[in-house]
Amino acid sequence: MSTDSDSTGTPPADAAPGRCGLVAIVGRPNVGKSTLLNALIGSKISIVSRKAQTTRHRIHGVLTRPGAQFVFVDTPGFQMRHGGTMNRMMNRVVTQAVSDVDVVVMVVQAGKWTPGDAELLPLLPKGARHVLAVNKIDLLKRRDELFAFVEKIVKQHSFDAVVPVSAAKDKQLDHLLDEIAAGLPEGEPMFDEDTLTDRPVRFIAAELIREKIFRLVGDELPYACTVVIEQWEEGPRQTAINACVLVERESHKPILLGKGGEHMKRIATEARQDIAKLLDSPVHLEVYVKVRKGWSDSVSALRELGYDGA
Numbered sequence: 249m250s251t252d253s254d255s256t257g258t259p260p261a262d263a264a265p266g267r268c269g270l271v272a273i274v275g276r277p278n279v280g281k282s283t284l285l286n287a288l289i290g291s292k293i294s295i296v297s298r299k300a301q302t303t304r305h306r307i308h309g310v311l312t313r314p315g316a317q318f319v320f321v322d323t324p325g326f327q328m329r330h331g332g333t334m335n336r337m338m339n340r341v342v343t344q345a346v347s348d349v350d351v352v353v354m355v356v357q358a359g360k361w362t363p364g365d366a367e368l369l370p371l372l373p374k375g376a377r378h379v380l381a382v383n384k385i386d387l388l389k390r391r392d393e394l395f396a397f398v399e400k401i402v403k404q405h406s407f408d409a410v411v412p413v414s415a416a417k418d419k420q421l422d423h424l425l426d427e428i429a430a431g432l433p434e435g436e437p438m439f440d441e442d443t444l445t446d447r448p449v450r451f452i453a454a455e456l457i458r459e460k461i462f463r464l465v466g467d468e469l470p471y472a473c474t475v476v477i478e479q480w481e482e483g484p485r486q487t488a489i490n491a492c493v494l495v496e497r498e499s500h501k502p503i504l505l506g507k508g509g510e511h512m513k514r515i516a517t518e519a520r521q522d523i524a525k526l527l528d529s530p531v532h533l534e535v536y537v538k539v540r541k542g543w544s545d546s547v548s549a550l551r552e553l554g555y556d557g558a
């Protein structure tokens with residue numbers, strides 16, 4: 249790594265040409281992908297103008313550093329937590345989603361290699377630089393455990409770089425970015441510097457609600473749930489939003505609602521605050537729960553809900 253003793257904040261005249269490219273962060277559930285992405289690009293989402301229609305991907309976030317722009321693309325399938333139709337479709341979607349990225353960062357949890365991790369290895373796109381991010385190193389008691397762990401993985405797959413990190417403690421993230429940058433092609437930035445995401449604002453609002461649900465009751469809900477924005481009215485003083493959370497079974501409803509509806513209240517309050525920040529205007533948010541049996545296993549229901557790849 250370079251030292252910053254001579255850093256003046258301006259790149260030297262003979263600086264390497266700029267790089268820009270697509271990066272996918274993949275990994276089984278719970279290894280810390282979202283935490284890592286947030287630590288890399290910041291958790292604040294803002295709405296963007298894209299310079300040009302240069303990518304067919306859904307962009308999760310953009311990070312611009314001197315000399316390199318990292319365009320993080322979404323990989324929906326890697327976030328799914330259960331089997332069934334959803335997963336089969338999502339595997340297809342995911343293979344397509346990462347097929348033309350420049351760098352794929354596979355995140356694993358230090359000391360915890362599972363069959364779920366191994367299953368992802370053949371899905372990593374051939375033409376990309378493969379970076380292994382060994383996350384949560386702060387949880388390791390002994391450093392030598394890390395060497396043995398990494399050795400076991402690199403025997404199964406040849407990674408171009410291996411970087412132990414802690415997304416939560418902000419450890420080694422600059423090093424990780426350097427290793428990612430090494431795989432980005434030379435080129436002009438695709439986005440203006442302050443750009444963070446180009447996802448439609450309604451989708452982000454639904455994601456913010458889903459995030460609150462996972463934070464509060466994710467461990468208790470045996471299936472993923474989905475959030476559908478049913479109504480969105482931009483008034484002169486506030487935006488009124490009705491959102492519906494679809495769950496699999498009647499028994500999931502009380503989990504989401506909590507005693508006297510307290511979970512739902514907290515979910516709605518926290519989501520409203522985030523959405524208001526996102527829109528930079530007051531928000532009135534109503535969140536309902538509906539039971540829709542078998543939604544995650546029905547292809548037509550998935551299509552209806554806007555999942556592609558069905």
Ligand SMILES: Nc1nc2c(ncn2[C@@H]2O[C@H](COP(=O)(O)OP(=O)(O)OP(=O)(O)O)[C@@H](O)[C@H]2O)c(=O)[nH]1
Nearest residue numbers: 276277278279280281282283327384414415416417
């Ligand atoms: N100790 C520690 N915990 C971490 C670290 N990174 C993430 N976590 C925790 O691990 C859990 C899962 O993190 P997420 O970022 O939600 O993981 P994910 O891979 O996006 O999970 P899915 O959305 O299920 O795919 C959370 O409780 C995080 O706080 C880390 O570096 N150290």
